[in-house]
Amino acid sequence: MAGDGGGGGPGPPGHGRHPACRRGGPRGGRGGRGSAVTGRRARRGGWGSAVTERRARRGGDRGAATVWAAFAACALCVVFGVVLALGQAVATRHRAGGAADLAALAAADRALWGEAEACAAASRVAAAQGAELARCAVRDGVAEVAARVVRGPYRPEVRSRAGPPGRAPLPERAPGTAPGPPSGVP
Template identity: 45%
Template sequence: MTSERGSATVWVLTLSAVLVTVAAAAVLVGLAMVARHRAGTAADLAALAAAGRAVVGDPDPCAAAAEIAEANGAQLSGCRLEPGSVVTVEVRVAVPLGRLGEHEGVGRARAGPVPP
């Protein structure tokens, strides 16, 4: 019995370390998911704004996309106007992860008028 004295402390410390690691991983996954959803939302809104401008003949609908993306905390990284006033955009949202550095969530969207 004396050879097992203090073994519960070791088990508790080990289990605590495992739980902290799992919790940290869950937080990182949650941050990544939130960034991805923010990027997707910003991309959707930017594409809709650009398509709305393209339909009325604005010569630079990507400027509207950049403005809307920035207002939603994203950076417009790509914008392409296709025939028929269809706009495709790509945005990036920065995800600061402390000591792990800064990563990006990417969102892409396409918008345009519905064909008759």
């Protein structure tokens, strides 16, 4: 294979991909005088000799995109896991809040029958909501309860109060006006 500039390696003369082809010839076996490579490749220095030389000086960057893609995929997985954990914590907190509200309403409904009966009703309602009753107290017809939901590492405890509606304050009247419906009401 003398005179082909390929250095005697396998493949077509002057292809420049085999290590042996990179030796020999005035331009490293790629597009030199006597090479089978002609035309544009011969004029610009062969099979990307400038790019190959730059990569050799840098130490090469082959496979760098794969490494970056792997790191990006790992980072996205971590972010996805954090978002899922946060969503589970928020959902558990809302479940505990709903259970506490319903248990307080059940206890307030039974408040006139005694604290034991009111707290038993609150406990049943909390259990039906997938929660446990942490505290229960009934004073003057107002029930105060705390419900806890356990889901994985999350144990939120939410307090709630319920009781008879209080008397709403009357709107203030200007002096000298007669009692009646507020202005603007027909």
